[in-house]
Amino acid sequence: MLLLSNQDIAGVLSMPLCLDALEESFREIADGDAVGMGRMDLYVPSGEPAPYYRWSIMAGGSKKEQFVCVRMISDMVSWPVEYGQRRENKYAREPGTYCGLLFLFSTKDATPVAIMNDGILQHDRVGAGAGLGVKYLSREDSHTVGMIGSGGMARSYLDAFCQVRQISRVKVYSPNTNHVHQYAREMSEKHGIDVEPAGSAREAIRDMDIAAICASSVEPVFFKEWVEPGMHVVDVTRASTGPEFIHAVDVAVRPGDSTPRLENLPKAAFYARGGYLAYVAGQDEERKLVPRVPPSHEIFELATLPDLLGGKVPGRTHRQQKTWFHNVGAIGEQFTAITAAVYNKAREMGLGSEVPTDWFLENIRA
Numbered sequence: 001m002l003l004l005s006n007q008d009i010a011g012v013l014s015m016p017l018c019l020d021a022l023e024e025s026f027r028e029i030a031d032g033d034a035v036g037m038g039r040m041d042l043y044v045p046s047g048e049p050a051p052y053y054r055w056s057i058m059a060g061g062s063k064k065e066q067f068v069c070v071r072m073i074s075d076m077v078s079w080p081v082e083y084g085q086r087r088e089n090k091y092a093r094e095p096g097t098y099c100g101l102l103f104l105f106s107t108k109d110a111t112p113v114a115i116m117n118d119g120i121l122q123h124d125r126v127g128a129g130a131g132l133g134v135k136y137l138s139r140e141d142s143h144t145v146g147m148i149g150s151g152g153m154a155r156s157y158l159d160a161f162c163q164v165r166q167i168s169r170v171k172v173y174s175p176n177t178n179h180v181h182q183y184a185r186e187m188s189e190k191h192g193i194d195v196e197p198a199g200s201a202r203e204a205i206r207d208m209d210i211a212a213i214c215a216s217s218v219e220p221v222f223f224k225e226w227v228e229p230g231m232h233v234v235d236v237t238r239a240s241t242g243p244e245f246i247h248a249v250d251v252a253v254r255p256g257d258s259t260p261r262l263e264n265l266p267k268a269a270f271y272a273r274g275g276y277l278a279y280v281a282g283q284d285e286e287r288k289l290v291p292r293v294p295p296s297h298e299i300f301e302l303a304t305l306p307d308l309l310g311g312k313v314p315g316r317t318h319r320q321q322k323t324w325f326h327n328v329g330a331i332g333e334q335f336t337a338i339t340a341a342v343y344n345k346a347r348e349m350g351l352g353s354e355v356p357t358d359w360f361l362e363n364i365r366a
Contacts, residue, residue, distance in 0.1 A: 222235070253304065258329035
């Protein structure tokens with residue numbers, strides 16, 4: 001079995017590879033040969049400074065790739081008010097370190113074949129998903145981007161956009177001025193385009209062809225009245241745009257299912273971060289600390305990217321349409337596609353560390 005660190009993955013993964021793997025995965029979903037389980041979270045009270053521990057899981061499988069991938073995340077989480085908005089902070093052990101692991105299994109013989117760090121792969125996966133939304137829903141002559149957020153996702157989003165459109169100008173806003181200026185310098189140098197700081201979120205997206213919301217806020221930062229004719233909007237979490245946003249656009253698409261849809265939730269469960277199904281322990285006052293983001297019926301009924309690629313639903317049909325790619329869903333299937341591509345290429349290049357597969361097998365039947 002192969003262990004792959006973020007450093008190993010960085011030597012293999014590129015945005016073109018990520019885009020190709022994801023697009024093939026969505027076409028496989030459309031054909032019925034890939035499947036995934038929506039994300040579920042489990043919260044346990046932990047005290048201060050992080051009031052909750054959160055464990056998350058999602059999984060997907062591919063007939064073509066002959067792999068199943070399971071992603072597991074282990075976080076200490078809190079939701080402080082910063083820059084006037086409630087945001088999510090997370091870490092493992094101490095601020096600045098994180099725990100996210102990808103487990104890859106063979107569907108040919110049921111053995112584990114790889115364990116990978118998820119950091120770089122996760123950022124590129126989400127960015128590539130947004131890039132496919134831009135490829136299939138934005139106007140072909142889209143050249144300008146309004147970016148709300150200046151962190152890792154904002155970087156991977158722009159990387160993907162530059163692969164599918166001829167981007168020439170970016171305006172970026174974040175309440176952290178230092179981060180904004182650093183982002184502008186880095187992205188301008190990396191992509192050879194004009195990247196300029198904006199004084200507000202509204203200013204950042206005004207008159208832009210593509211509006212991207214990459215903020216960590218658990219409250220809306222982009223509002224329906226901001227959407228302009230012909231604009232394409234892509235987000236990174238359900239909380240970014242608010243529950244009524246769907247009524248501001250003409251075409252709305254999501255990658256696929258993001259979480260189980262349950263009509264009668266167990267007593268300990270509700271929909272929390274990102275609209276994901278969460279099982280939450282604790283007393284009433286503790287449970288109130290966990291932000292609730294209930295997905296609307298309309299979100300569950302959105303057309304999916306596999307529907308679009310399979311010709312079941314139309315995409316943009318004229319220039320003035322307002323389009324939205326709700327970039328949450330089909331998470332397990334996406335991880336399967338990209339981890340498979342990374343694993344196969346890493347094997348070819350001799351990257352990673354080998355450990356005995358026998359360590360993970362047993363002779364006792366469960």
